[in-house]
Structures are given as structure tokens and as C-alpha cells.
Amino acid sequence: MGNRVYITGMGVVSSIGINVEENLQSLKSSKTGLCFTQFLDTIHKNKLPVCEIAYSDDALAEKLGLSVSDGYTRTSLLGLLAVKEALASAGISDMKSATTALISSTTVGGMRNTEMIYPELLSPNLRKEYTNFINSHDLGESTERIADYFGVKDFVTTISTACSSSANAIILGARLIKHGIVDRAICGGTDTLSKFTINGFNSLMILDKEHSRPFDDSRVGLNLGEGAGYIILESEALVKKENKKILAELTGYSNTNDAFHQTASSPEGHGAFLAMSEALAMTGLSKSDISYINVHGTATPNNDVSEGRAMQRLFAEELPKFSSTKPFTGHTLAACGGIEAVYAVLAIQHSLIFPSLNFKNKMNEVDIAPQTTLLENYEVNHVLSNSFGFGGNNTTIIISKA
Amino acid sequence: MKQRLYINGLGVISPQKTFDVEGFLTEPIEYHENYILALDAEYNQYINPVQIRRMSRILKMTFTASKKALQDAGIEKPDAIIAGSGYGCINDTEKFLLNMLDNTETMLNPTAFMQSTHNSVAGMVALNVKCNAYNFTYTHRGFSFETSLLDAMMWIQEGKENVLIGGFEENSVNNHIVTNKIDFWKKEKVAAFDLLKTNTIGTISGEGANFIVLSASKNEHSYCEVKDVKMCYKPNENELLEALSQFLQKNNLEIKDIDVYLTGLNGDSSMDGIYYRSMNELMKDVPVAWFKHLSGDYYTSGSFGLWVAAQICKRQEVPPILMLDGASPKKPIKNILLYNHYRNINHSFYLIQS
Amino acid sequence: MEDLKLKLKEQIIEALNLEGMTPAEIDDAAPMFGEGLGLDSIDALELIVLLEKKYNIRIEDPKDGRAIFESINTMAAYIQSKQIA
Numbered sequence: 001m002g003n004r005v006y007i008t009g010m011g012v013v014s015s016i017g018i019n020v021e022e023n024l025q026s027l028k029s030s031k032t033g034l035c036f037t038q039f040l041d042t043i044h045k046n047k048l049p050v051c052e053i054a055y056s057d058d059a060l061a062e063k064l065g066l067s068v069s070d071g072y073t074r075t076s077l078l079g080l081l082a083v084k085e086a087l088a089s090a091g092i093s094d095m096k097s098a099t100t101a102l103i104s105s106t107t108v109g110g111m112r113n114t115e116m117i118y119p120e121l122l123s124p125n126l127r128k129e130y131t132n133f134i135n136s137h138d139l140g141e142s143t144e145r146i147a148d149y150f151g152v153k154d155f156v157t158t159i160s161t162a163c164s165s166s167a168n169a170i171i172l173g174a175r176l177i178k179h180g181i182v183d184r185a186i187c188g189g190t191d192t193l194s195k196f197t198i199n200g201f202n203s204l205m206i207l208d209k210e211h212s213r214p215f216d217d218s219r220v221g222l223n224l225g226e227g228a229g230y231i232i233l234e235s236e237a238l239v240k241k242e243n244k245k246i247l248a249e250l251t252g253y254s255n256t257n258d259a260f261h262q263t264a265s266s267p268e269g270h271g272a273f274l275a276m277s278e279a280l281a282m283t284g285l286s287k288s289d290i291s292y293i294n295v296h297g298t299a300t301p302n303n304d305v306s307e308g309r310a311m312q313r314l315f316a317e318e319l320p321k322f323s324s325t326k327p328f329t330g331h332t333l334a335a336c337g338g339i340e341a342v343y344a345v346l347a348i349q350h351s352l353i354f355p356s357l358n359f360k361n362k363m364n365e366v367d368i369a370p371q372t373t374l375l376e377n378y379e380v381n382h383v384l385s386n387s388f389g390f391g392g393n394n395t396t397i398i399i400s401k402a
Numbered sequence: 403m404k405q406r407l408y409i410n411g412l413g414v415i416s417p418q419k420t421f422d423v424e425g426f427l428t429e430p431i432e433y434h435e436n437y438i439l440a441l442d443a444e445y446n447q448y449i450n451p452v453q454i455r456r457m458s459r460i461l462k463m464t465f466t467a468s469k470k471a472l473q474d475a476g477i478e479k480p481d482a483i484i485a486g487s488g489y490g491c492i493n494d495t496e497k498f499l500l501n502m503l504d505n506t507e508t509m510l511n512p513t514a515f516m517q518s519t520h521n522s523v524a525g526m527v528a529l530n531v532k533c534n535a536y537n538f539t540y541t542h543r544g545f546s547f548e549t550s551l552l553d554a555m556m557w558i559q560e561g562k563e564n565v566l567i568g569g570f571e572e573n574s575v576n577n578h579i580v581t582n583k584i585d586f587w588k589k590e591k592v593a594a595f596d597l598l599k600t601n602t603i604g605t606i607s608g609e610g611a612n613f614i615v616l617s618a619s620k621n622e623h624s625y626c627e628v629k630d631v632k633m634c635y636k637p638n639e640n641e642l643l644e645a646l647s648q649f650l651q652k653n654n655l656e657i658k659d660i661d662v663y664l665t666g667l668n669g670d671s672s673m674d675g676i677y678y679r680s681m682n683e684l685m686k687d688v689p690v691a692w693f694k695h696l697s698g699d700y701y702t703s704g705s706f707g708l709w710v711a712a713q714i715c716k717r718q719e720v721p722p723i724l725m726l727d728g729a730s731p732k733k734p735i736k737n738i739l740l741y742n743h744y745r746n747i748n749h750s751f752y753l754i755q756s
Numbered sequence: 757m758e759d760l761k762l763k764l765k766e767q768i769i770e771a772l773n774l775e776g777m778t779p780a781e782i783d784d785a786a787p788m789f790g791e792g793l794g795l796d797s798i799d800a801l802e803l804i805v806l807l808e809k810k811y812n813i814r815i816e817d818p819k820d821g822r823a824i825f826e827s828i829n830t831m832a833a834y835i836q837s838k839q840i841a
Binding site: 042043044107111114115118119121122126131134135137138139140141143144147148152153154155156157158159160161162168172175176179181195196199200202203204255256257258259260261262263270271274389390391392393 | 483488489490498499500502503506507508510511512515516517518519520521522524525526528529531532533534535536537538539540541542543545546549552553556559560576579580581583584633635636637701747
């Protein structure tokens with residue numbers, strides 16, 4: 001215990017770009033990924049906008065030298081692309097050079113593919129081209145596809161804690177390193193748009209037919225998105241031994257449970273408050289040291305009040321700049337913690353605060369306003385990133401300039 | 403110095419009489435189906451009417467088993483809640499999926515969707531005991547429960563006192579049909595106790611909700627000590643044996659120190675082969691026990707195996723139904739090695755000590 | 757109106773799985789949320805689905821549910837107003 005954990009690589013695929021550089025450019029130019037789906041056959045396709053990645057499954061597979069018919073779900077493909085970029089940026093090519101963990105996360109795994117062929121899966125007449133998808137539904141499947149593609153053997157697991165999943169993957173990676181179980185960990189998550197999730201969130205009546213407006217008084221819900229985001233964590237010892245380039249340091253984290261309701265957050269954001277304060281306590285920093293909060297900020301009426309109140313309670317007069325990047329990417333469910341961890345590193349590297357799009361008026365309940373324009377040349381030393389989910393799951397991670 | 407950890411509470415709902423009974427597998431039930439269900443508890447006695455009305459069966463099972471484990475350990479609120487499940491609440495997932503397809507995406511009930519998320523179990527348990535602490539759900543096939551156990555072990559090292567962990571899985575008719583297409587299950591009906599005599603592909607599909615309280619302190623009620631757990635992803639035969647050798651060495655043990663070898667043999671002729679053969683060869687002088695003829699197989703069946711091992715340790719007896727062959731173990735029974743794998747992909751070793 | 761209320765109560769008991777409850781036990785005027793029946797926000801969403809399934813009435817904004825689902829009386833009155841319209 002006690003050794004520090006560094007971020008040495010990162011990769012991201014989202015509707016605003018299929019690599020880190022494209023994402024950065026979109027974030028800087030306020031370019032959102034919001035559109036109407038071109039790949040998903042749903043009755044909502046012209047009514048509910050989503051943040052979809054503009055590549056077909058085949059096009060994604062081609063980038064990886066793979067063939068979809070071998071059973072690669074869209075979830076696997078997005079995850080593979082992001083992990084590939086993350087490993088390359090960390091300069092890792094040989095998995096045997098150090099003990100390596102892959103901790104991936106997803107909420108619906110192969111559902112996108114399952115729902116397309118479900119009646120056939122249940123019938124005796126399953127078409128031959130679908131046989132490779134019979135066992136692709138469960139959440140561990142995409143993780144194993146990623147592990148096998150890159151040859152990760154030492155430690156492989158999957159986390160699913162709804163929308164906080166990949167932030168939790170980062171926590172597990174850090175703890176495995178601190179306990180000396182592995183030297184480095186590939187941590188993040190991947191999720192694709194599916195009819196299942198669109199209809200699920202629609203049945204909860206928390207999807208916005210317009211572009212989502214986090215922390216705005218007029219907000220009515222979220223836009224769903226898809227994507228994958230992974231970071232590479234390495235132990236202090238390995239970084240020193242290999243003289244690695246460090247992108248940032250993971251200095252704090254906490255996972256708590258709101259224990260309030262199955263899906264809703266407590267109005268005062270008790271779990272969120274605990275997660276943020278515990279993570280901050282771990283860093284040993286004071287509140288005023290935090291330069292930027294990348295909020296969970298889904299734009300559901302419930303989340304933003306709850307999160308906002310928790311932020312106000314913790315930071316009071318010292319509330320740092322904050323923004324939600326969800327209007328750029330949509331809510332990517334299990335992937336958002338990983339994607340937003342990458343954005344946190346970008347904020348530090350490029351001295352930027354990304355804008356919270358579509359904000360006009362403060363919420364009636366909480367007197368706080370996000371950063372609405374791109375802030376450049378702003379020294380960002382410590383980023384606090386929130387990811388909250390169903391089941392009362394609240395996770396905060398803190399990423400610092402190394 | 404490494405902090406030791408103990409199993410201080412158990413709550414298990416399985417196809418056997420494991421819930422609210424005094425005996426340890428004294429009346430084993432033999433099933434003749436390749437799809438077996440857990441024996442439902444009197445859920446109404448454990449869950450109040452307001453809570454129970456929306457719960458699907460797996461939520462009732464896990465709620466009740468987790469409550470029992472906490473009661474058994476004599477604690478109200480654990481310091482962390484960690485659950486593992488390969489398929490999660492698969493019946494809720496299928497219900498929402500089928501409604502969506504049948505009703506062409508209209509008039510969908512939100513309850514099934516809400517409960518379909520894999521972490522709805524751990525969230526519900528936290529809600530029930532108002533536990534704001536660490537709350538995780540692992541969903542990695544045959545590592546789902548093992549990662550939960552490892553995580554709990556790390557937390558105890560990090561200073562937490564009591565961690566509630568659980569492995570759960572529910573059978574579903576549709577999922578059975580789908581996975582039968584890739585030979586997960588036997589095509590013919592078999593008598594469960596003769597599972598290892600079948601020599602055909604597939605096994606029997608089981609389910610269960612197995613919750614365990616791990617604690618940093620030992621008391622007179624403690625079942626056993628959990629020494630270690632190790633996962634091996636897609637090892638070849640040599641890698642597996644090497645992993646075992648390192649695992650024992652790390653814990654200062656040799657094969658001759660193992661008193662009971664508990665295996666996850668499941669009678670699948672395409673899966674039991676190489677790995678178990680070489681393991682059996684290595685363990686040839688150790689009494690062998692097994693458990694999947696009682697629980698059926700599922701991604702988190704290791705949690706049932708751990709319950710079996712904990713009971714053996716505490717009671718210092720191996721019920722005859724568990725013994726595979728060879729002599730009964732000599733007493734005292736000190737070290738139990740549990741080896742399990744799911745479809746030759748996710749292999750795991752557990753070391754349990756009296 | 758009384759027939760509608762009785763039918764509505766039966767449908768609510770079924771949809772929300774109010775086990776062991778009979779229509780007679782539900783007071784027409786009693787609040788359905790909080791005190792009274794003790795329903796919550798997810799039940800409100802289930803009631804919206806019920807209205808669409810059984811009465812072909814669509815509610816677009818979940819906030820509208822609050823007034824409509826205040827009691828059996830308000831819910832029945834809303835259904836009747838929509839059916840006449």
C-alpha cells in the first residue's frame with residue numbers, strides 16, 4: 001500500500017471523435033455529437049436524438065482488422081478501439097513486460113446485437129451467420145474479446161454499476177496496483193446505443209427530445225450516447241523502472257451508496273456528498289485546490305439538483321469551475337466515467353475548461369452556474385470527476401497534474 | 403503484517419435445503435432435470451409488503467439471503483457490499499426485451515428495466531440496511547464472485563471490519579434455450595447424483611443466492627478463515643498447474659497439507675477433461691469432494707462451493723453426499739482447496755482454513 | 757363513474773402488484789402517494805403506462821401525473837374528461 005498510481009495512457013471513442021485528438025478538437029469547438037440515429041432501427045429514430053458514433057459496425061471492425069461475423073458486438077468494437085489507442089499512447093506493446101489487469105465495464109454488454117436477433121435466438125432456426133453471437137450477450141464477453149485481442153492474461157474482470165461503472169473500474173485498478181496484485185491496469189468502459197436502453201430510459205420518462213441542458217432550470221432529461229473510454233494506470237515503481245512519460249496522477253477516489261431509492265438520487269445528494277468528500281480527503285488537498293469539476297450532470301431533473309446541492313454543501317463559497325460534457329457525448333452509461341477521465345487529463349494537459357453547453361438559467365433549487373464557454377490558458381491542477389448511477393451508486397475520482 | 407479474515411455469516415438459498423435449516427446437507431435432494439431451481443424461502447417473512455410488491459424473484463432471493471447472512475454474523479450494517487453475477491437479473495432483462503419487441507417499443511413498464519440493471523441487487527441491499535458505504539457489482543462470467551471475494555479481501559487489508567459479499571444467478575427459460583444452442587447444458591435428462599457417469603456434453607443449469615459476511619475479527623461463531631483466492635484466465639494446462647504451485651507456495655503449503663480437495667466437476671465431457679485430469683493426478687492422495695450435483699452449475703457457483711467449504715470447516719465433517727471417492731478426510735480438517743472453472747475460461751482456486 | 761372507479765382500482769391493484777389488497781380498501785378520496793397507499797415515483801410511471809394501455813390516454817410530461825394521480829377520484833375524473841373529449 002501507499003505507492004502512487006499514475007495515468008500513462010488514454011483512449012476514447014465517442015460521437016465527437018474516434019480518438020483523443022478528435023475529441024479534444026470537438027470539445028474546443030463546441031461540436032456536439034447529437035444527431036438522429038442512422039444505424040439503429042427504432043420507432044424513436046426521428047423523435048429522440050442520440051449521440052451516435054458515425055461509423056457502422058463493419059467500418060469499426062475494419063479499423064481493427066476484424067470481421068463482425070466472428071461475433072464482435074458493437075460494444076466490443078468500441079472498447080477495442082479505445083483500448084488500442086490507450087495502450088499505444090502508454091507505449092505498451094508487450095503484455096508480458098509487466099503484470100497487467102484489464103478492468104472493463106458495461107451496462108448492457110451485447111444487448112445491441114441480442115435485440116436484433118432475439119426472436120431467432122429463441123427459435124430452432126437460427127441463421128448460421130448469427131451463431132457467433134449466441135454467447136455474446138453477457139457483460140463479460142466484450143471484456144474477454146478485448147483481453148484476447150491484446151493478450152491480457154494476468155487479471156481480467158468486468159464491473160457493472162450502471163452509470164458509475166467505468167469510474168469504478170478506475171478505482172479497482174488503482175487498488176489492485178496499491179495492493180501489489182498487478183503493476184498496471186487498463187481501466188474503463190464501453191456501451192453502445194440500443195433499443196433496450198433507449199426504451200428503458202424512455203419508460204422512465206427522462207429522455208429529452210431536444211438537446212439536453214445540464215444544470216439549467218428548463219432541463220427535462222438526458223440524451224443517450226455511445227462510446228468507450230479507457231485509461232492506463234501504472235504503479236510508481238513501474239513508471240520509474242521504465243522511465244515512463246506520465247500524463248497525470250490518480251490522487252483520490254471514493255465509491256459510496258446513496259441508499260435512498262432504486263433509481264432516484266436523494267434530494268440533498270447525500271451519497272454524492274460523501275463520495276466527493278471522501279475522495280478529497282484521500283488526496284489531502286483542500287477544497288480550494290480543486291480547479292475543475294467534471295460533473296455527472298445528466299440533465300435529468302433529479303440528478304442535477306441532487307449533485308448540485310451536494311457540491312454546494314461541500315464547496316460552499318469555494319465552488320470551482322464546473323461543467324457537464326454530456327451535451328457533447330450524450331450519456332454513455334458505463335463508458336462515461338472512462339471518457340470523462342480522459343477529458344479530465346485533457347483539461348490538465350491543455351489548461352482548458354470545457355463548456356457546459358445549453359445552459360441559460362440557474363436551477364430554482366440550487367444557486368450555481370456552470371462554465372458555459374471554453375476557458376483557455378486556465379491552470380488546471382486537480383480535476384474532480386463525478387459519475388453516479390442507478391442503485392444509488394456514487395463515484396468520485398480526482399485526477400491531478402503530475 | 404497481513405490482516406487475516408474470517409467467514410462470520412452465511413445466507414444461502416439454493417436448490418438444496420440450505421436456508422433456515424440446522425443440518426448440513428443431511429437430506430440431499432436429487433434432481434432429474436437439467437434445469438434446476440432454488441428452493442424458495444418464505445420471502446414474506448423477511449421482506450415487508452411495501453418492499454416486496456415490486457421485487458422480481460431474484461431480488462426476493464438475494465434480499466432474503468443477504469439479510470440472513472447479516473443476521474448470522476450478528477451485524478446490522480456492513481462496511482462494504484459487493485455482489486457478483488454473470489447474468490444479473492436476467493428474467494427482468496428478458497421481460498423488458500420481450501415486451502419491447504412484442505409491443506413494438508410502446509407502453510413499456512419501467513419496473514422491469516429498472517430492475518434489469520446488474521447492480522440492482524447490491525443497490526437494494528444497501529437501501530435495505532441504509533448502508534452508504536462502498537457498493538460494487540462484478541459481472542464477469544466465472545470470475546464474478548471471485549473478484550467480489552478478492553475485493554473484500556483487499557478491503558479487510560485496508561481496514562474495513564465487515565464486508566458483505568454475494569454470488570447470485572437465476573435460471574431463465576429463454577436463456578436456457580439460447581445457451582443450449584452452444585451446448586452449455588445436457589440434451590438428455592440425467593440423475594444429478596450420477597452426473598459424473600454421464601460422459602456426454604453439457605451439464606445441469608442451477609441457480610442460487612449465496613451471501614457471505616467476511617470479517618477481520620474471529621469470534622466463537624466464525625466458520626473458517628479465507629486464506630486466499632486466485633483467478634486464472636484461459637490458462638493452458640501447464641500455466642494452471644504452475645499457478646496452483648505458486649498459490650500454495652505463497653500460502654506456505656504443500657499438497658500434502660490439503661485435507662479436502664473440493665472440485666467444480668460438472669459432468670460435461672467436453673469441459674471436465676484435461677484440467678481436472680491433471681489436477682486429479684496432482685491431488686491423487688487427497689480426499690476429493692464435489693458440489694455441482696447439488697447446486698447445478700452457473701457463473702457464480704463458486705459462492706456455493708465456498709459455503710460448502712465453510713460448513714465443512716466449522717462442522718469438521720464432510721457429508722457423504724459430497725464425497726467423490728477415496729477415503730474420508732482425516733480429522734482435524736484444516737485446509738480445503740477449492741478449484742473451479744467455468745467452461746475452461748475462468749479458472750479459480752480458493753484456500754479455506756479451519 | 758362508480759363502475760369506472762371500481763375497475764380502475766382493480767387495474768391499479770394488478771399493475772402495481774398491491775398484493776392482498778381489495779378495491780374496497782382503497783378510499784376514493786385518499787391520497788395515493790406518500791401517505792395513504794404509499795406509492796412512489798416509479799408507481800407514477802406505471803400508472804402512466806396503465807392509462808395508455810387500458811384507456812388509450814397518453815401523458816407526455818411526467819409532471820402532469822402529480823395532479824392526475826392524486827386520488828382515485830381525480831384519476832377517474834381525468835379519464836372521464838378524456839373519454840368525453
